[in-house]
Amino acid sequence: MDISTAYKDNNYKIHVDRNILKNVLQTYTKQYESVYYIIDENIYDIYKDSKLSFIISPLVVTGGESFKYVSPLMHTMEALLASGIKRNSLLVVIGGGATGDAGGFIASIILRGVDYIHVPTTLLAHDSAIGGKTAINSEHGKNLIGAFYRPRAVIYDLEFLDSLPEDEVLSGFGEVFKHAMLHSPALLDELMAATENSIDITALPPYIIKGIETKMKIVIEDEHESGSRKFLNLGHTLAHAVEYKYKIPHGQAVMLGIIAALYISNELNGAGFDLDAYIAYIRRHGYPVQLLKEMDIDEMMHFMQKDKKNHRSDYISYVVFEDKNTPAVTDIKIEDLQNMLTALKERI
Ligand code: NAD
Ligand code: ZN
Numbered sequence: 449m450d451i452s453t454a455y456k457d458n459n460y461k462i463h464v465d466r467n468i469l470k471n472v473l474q475t476y477t478k479q480y481e482s483v484y485y486i487i488d489e490n491i492y493d494i495y496k497d498s499k500l501s502f503i504i505s506p507l508v509v510t511g512g513e514s515f516k517y518v519s520p521l522m523h524t525m526e527a528l529l530a531s532g533i534k535r536n537s538l539l540v541v542i543g544g545g546a547t548g549d550a551g552g553f554i555a556s557i558i559l560r561g562v563d564y565i566h567v568p569t570t571l572l573a574h575d576s577a578i579g580g581k582t583a584i585n586s587e588h589g590k591n592l593i594g595a596f597y598r599p600r601a602v603i604y605d606l607e608f609l610d611s612l613p614e615d616e617v618l619s620g621f622g623e624v625f626k627h628a629m630l631h632s633p634a635l636l637d638e639l640m641a642a643t644e645n646s647i648d649i650t651a652l653p654p655y656i657i658k659g660i661e662t663k664m665k666i667v668i669e670d671e672h673e674s675g676s677r678k679f680l681n682l683g684h685t686l687a688h689a690v691e692y693k694y695k696i697p698h699g700q701a702v703m704l705g706i707i708a709a710l711y712i713s714n715e716l717n718g719a720g721f722d723l724d725a726y727i728a729y730i731r732r733h734g735y736p737v738q739l740l741k742e743m744d745i746d747e748m749m750h751f752m753q754k755d756k757k758n759h760r761s762d763y764i765s766y767v768v769f770e771d772k773n774t775p776a777v778t779d780i781k782i783e784d785l786q787n788m789l790t791a792l793k794e795r796i
């Protein structure tokens with residue numbers, strides 16, 4: 449299935465299917481004089497003799513979050529320059545969201561910008577297929593150095609997901625779940641029914657596609673994050689604090705953050721979510737629900753107050769639901785949030 453972006457200009461295709469990489473990539477590479485590959489080493493180790501055997505002399509990098517720093521970035525750019533990359537070369541970046549973020553940032557600055565294609569290999573990376581954000585980390589925080597820079601295409605070959613470790617499946621599924629929730633209660637019900645007892649990757653493609661479309665709709669309405677794009681932050685305010693403190697994968701923390709957002713939506717707006725059903729569902733799938741009970745509220749509040757999305761002191765900006773259909777951004781008084789999270793702990 450091909451999804452086309454619907455920006456005013458500079459549109460690109462997101463190709464989503466199993467076993468498409470080589471054929472789809474060829475349709476792009478033949479337009480360029482030279483093609484360079486950056487590949488996450490875990491992916492290269494698994495697929496070098498199969499799906500990736502057609503690639504000659506790639507730059508194999510230590511993928512994951514450790515790639516998103518200045519030093520590996522410079523090292524990779526020097527290697528690309530040494531091997532003769534030109535303005536009209538194509539850069540193909542194969543890996544999860546981290547390799548995609550740093551590889552996309554390299555594409556945006558090397559020689560003042562070359563075309564690139566992202567080949568996501570994780571479930572979570574469906575999220576970065578759209579939005580045009582590239583970034584690396586600073587010692588002051590995550591994703592603080594980067595650029596908005598769109599790829600020429602995204603080729604999401606779902607066969608890569610077959611080798612994804614369980615922890616990463618749970619993480620990526622957190623964002624799939626978030627996008628379904630932002631789409632509609634009906635889609636969320638369908639997704640929860642399809643994954644009632646376990647998350648079977650083969651059942652997910654329709655929801656991955658819907659997720660990309662949902663994010664696209666929101667991003668296109670609001671490319672520079674002043675209004676509705678903030679809804680994509682659902683679950684993320686608490687998630688960033690939990691992720692930072694307990695070092696769990698991003699999307700797993702998002703799932704815990706969504707539970708907190710639903711509880712708060714019930715408390716503030718009488719949104720009517722069946723909280724116990726959601727908690728039972730995520731517990732059944734192996735999310736670390738106990739962290740919502742163990743978390744130190746003062747510490748969580750301290751991290752949440754540093755969130756770059758806050759714009760009023762004494763308040764924390766939070767995505768909640770007014771009712772099951774309607775997400776909204778609201779500023780919650782620090783003291784009120786503290787009380788609600790303390791009460792949530794008792795519920796777990
Ligand atoms: P990741 O890229 O760090 O990959 C997670 C781990 O899984 C790594 O160890 C990697 O080597 C391994 N891996 C990747 N694919 C695999 C596969 N198919 N089989 C086996 N192992 C595999 O993680 P991620 O969760 O994809 O991405 C997280 C990053 O994405 C974060 O840095 C986040 O900031 C970024 N992100 C960016 C956007 C955006 O819009 N730009 C959106 C969401 C997330
Ligand atoms: Zn996220």
